[in-house]
Amino acid sequence: MSPAAVTVDRLEKTLGKNKALRGISFEAKSGEIFGLLGPNGAGKTTTLRIVCTLLAPDSGSVQVLGFDTRTAPEEVRRRVGVVTAEIGVYARLSARENIAYFAELSGVLDGELDRRVDAVIDRLDMGSFAKQRAESLSSGQKQKVAIARAIVHDPEILMFDEPTSNLDVLASREIRDFMGESRGRGKCVIFSTHVLHDAERLCDRVTILHEGSVVATGTTAEVRGSHRDLEDAFLELVG
Amino acid sequence: MNALGIVFRKELREILRDRRTLIAIGLAALATPAVLIVISQVSAKTATQTYTIGYSGDIPTGLDILLSATGLKLERVADPAAAAKQQVDLGAAFQPTEIDEYYDPTRQSAQIADTRLQTVLGEYNAAKAAAALREKGVDPAVLTPLPVKVHPLSSPVRAAGNAFLSFFLPYILITMVLTGGLSAALDASAGERERKTMEALLLTPAPRSRILLGKILAVSTISLVSAVAAIGSMLLALSQIPLLGTRVSLSPLAAAVMVWLAILLAGSFSSLTLALGTLAKNFRQGQAYSTPLYFITIFPASIILFIPDFNPNLAYYVIPILNAVLVLRDAIVQNSVAWPALGVTTASLVATGLICWFAALRLFTRETLLIRS
Numbered sequence: 001m002s003p004a005a006v007t008v009d010r011l012e013k014t015l016g017k018n019k020a021l022r023g024i025s026f027e028a029k030s031g032e033i034f035g036l037l038g039p040n041g042a043g044k045t046t047t048l049r050i051v052c053t054l055l056a057p058d059s060g061s062v063q064v065l066g067f068d069t070r071t072a073p074e075e076v077r078r079r080v081g082v083v084t085a086e087i088g089v090y091a092r093l094s095a096r097e098n099i100a101y102f103a104e105l106s107g108v109l110d111g112e113l114d115r116r117v118d119a120v121i122d123r124l125d126m127g128s129f130a131k132q133r134a135e136s137l138s139s140g141q142k143q144k145v146a147i148a149r150a151i152v153h154d155p156e157i158l159m160f161d162e163p164t165s166n167l168d169v170l171a172s173r174e175i176r177d178f179m180g181e182s183r184g185r186g187k188c189v190i191f192s193t194h195v196l197h198d199a200e201r202l203c204d205r206v207t208i209l210h211e212g213s214v215v216a217t218g219t220t221a222e223v224r225g226s227h228r229d230l231e232d233a234f235l236e237l238v239g
Numbered sequence: 240m241n242a243l244g245i246v247f248r249k250e251l252r253e254i255l256r257d258r259r260t261l262i263a264i265g266l267a268a269l270a271t272p273a274v275l276i277v278i279s280q281v282s283a284k285t286a287t288q289t290y291t292i293g294y295s296g297d298i299p300t301g302l303d304i305l306l307s308a309t310g311l312k313l314e315r316v317a318d319p320a321a322a323a324k325q326q327v328d329l330g331a332a333f334q335p336t337e338i339d340e341y342y343d344p345t346r347q348s349a350q351i352a353d354t355r356l357q358t359v360l361g362e363y364n365a366a367k368a369a370a371a372l373r374e375k376g377v378d379p380a381v382l383t384p385l386p387v388k389v390h391p392l393s394s395p396v397r398a399a400g401n402a403f404l405s406f407f408l409p410y411i412l413i414t415m416v417l418t419g420g421l422s423a424a425l426d427a428s429a430g431e432r433e434r435k436t437m438e439a440l441l442l443t444p445a446p447r448s449r450i451l452l453g454k455i456l457a458v459s460t461i462s463l464v465s466a467v468a469a470i471g472s473m474l475l476a477l478s479q480i481p482l483l484g485t486r487v488s489l490s491p492l493a494a495a496v497m498v499w500l501a502i503l504l505a506g507s508f509s510s511l512t513l514a515l516g517t518l519a520k521n522f523r524q525g526q527a528y529s530t531p532l533y534f535i536t537i538f539p540a541s542i543i544l545f546i547p548d549f550n551p552n553l554a555y556y557v558i559p560i561l562n563a564v565l566v567l568r569d570a571i572v573q574n575s576v577a578w579p580a581l582g583v584t585t586a587s588l589v590a591t592g593l594i595c596w597f598a599a600l601r602l603f604t605r606e607t608l609l610i611r612s
Binding site: 052054055056074075077078080082084086087088089090091092093097101102104105106107146149150 | 242245246249252253256257434435436438439440441442443444445446450606
């Protein structure tokens with residue numbers, strides 16, 4: 001069994017008057033797709049934002065490849081790539097310029113920059129629109145730019161937060177394929193979604209959140225148990 | 240290249256591809272000469288324009304020639320008081336021993352006609368009195384027992400030009416430094432949230448202070464370019480268009496002071512507008528937050544217009560923007576720099592810039608920045 005790439009321990013967070021997380025714990029490992037599941041408002045996005053250091057926990061801790069998110073946030077961000085449903089890009093820059101900007105900010109050195117950017121453009125099959133300004137790209141193409149900028153520094157951990165919620169069937173399929181490919185490369189892939197059917201097809205292990213608490217965790221088969229699918233299991237768990 | 244340079248280069252590239260900003264800079268460069276051309280033509284027209292006096296009674300011999308030579312046209316009317324309300328610029332009823340003058344001070348043409356008439360009548364009365372004294376064998380010099388000989392220490396025309404510059408230049412400088420970079424500042428702050436790129440940006444390992452500093456430098460650069468374009472085109476226009484009877488120019492010292500102040504103001508304004516933009520959820524909200532800045536910045540420049548001889552003590556130079564206006568005015572009018580005033584002004588504007596930068600950084604690193612978006 002590979003060691004945990006991400007360890008979340010008794011995490012608590014209050015946003016305004018809302019207690020978003022109530023002491024959740026889980027581990028995600030390299031070479032697996034880990035599903036963080038639950039309905040809207042369960043605390044999935046807040047958890048991911050704490051893992052990638054955008055938010056600080058009220059209590060509890062997060063370790064990313066041995067780095068604590070509180071004491072070494074820049075080291076954590078260097079090792080994490082995040083893809084969200086928000087596919088905002090710099091409209092007046094080309095797709096390639098968008099990717100290169102994030103590569104530079106992520107510490108990719110000048111000598112490596114072109115090679116890394118070209119490699120990620122090839123990998124995501126973006127050659128046909130790489131030089132186009134982002135304002136003229138389709139949603140699917142923008143999503144590819146968003147993925148490319150998240151992986152251009154070759155992070156060990158990839159987090160996908162509802163990545164397919166604004167995409168059509170074809171673009172969603174490409175994202176799922178990409179997650180599977182990343183698992184094959186030994187990456188730790190954390191997939192946050194409220195679409196349980198997607199999770200069931202992709203994830204090796206899952207944690208289900210409900211109102212800021214973990215209600216189930218284990219392999220996909222363990223959590224499904226004797227139910228027809230994850231959705232039925234979830235409905236019984238949250239009653 | 241470190242994060243500061245990377246962000247600076249990217250922001251500049253985006254700004255230079257933004258039509259809004261480029262149009263604003265271009266318009267500023269064109270608008271100032273256009274305004275000066277209009278002012279020049281209006282003032283030239285006013286100086287040569289003929290005004291009409293509606294009169295009744297008999298005009299003393301010779302006075303009509305003097306009036307015509309001063310651009311005052313005479314037109315006989317039945318009732319000068321009634322005619323002065325609309326029909327003519329000024330009414331005059333010539334009596335054997337006095338003149339009754341009627342004019343409406345709310346009309347600018349009436350004011351100018353009145354000034355001209357008073358000047359002509361003053362000279363006419365003096366000439367008549369002198370002739371009467373001479374007839375009686377008295378030297379007319381008795382009428383001016385203490386004559387004054389005026390010796391201007393500098394060209395009055397040049398002084399008028401400097402007075403014009405001392406108001407107009409600080410006004411243009413402050414307005415352009417503020418507005419030239421405003422669109423870019425809002426785009427780099429509120430725009431990041433609106434187009435949903437803020438989260439991706441903050442996810443990079445680059446220190447947020449350097450990201451912010453890169454944005455401030457890019458916005459400051461555009462502000463400076465806008466101010467230099469507007470002032471450069473204005474000075475070019477002034478060197479070609481005669482205004483106030485002269486071609487106005489800026490001394491090298493005043494130009495150096497102006498550039499120094501522009502750099503300081505650009506740094507402060509960029510930090511301030513980025514802070515306001517960071518507070519806003521979108522570009523439009525950022526514009527609403529920034530609107531009061533126009534009033535705050537224009538007010539100090541207006542002081543010079545209303546109180547041209549405003550010479551405060553050193554403590555006043557602590558007040559940001561007002562201090563820049565005063566230092567630049569002194570450099571233009573006196574062609575010299577009061578170093579203590581410039582020192583206090585520099586310290587004040589640097590401190591203002593640092594406070595604004597610190598506020599912007601605090602806002603830029605708040606969790607609510609992400610939660611609200």
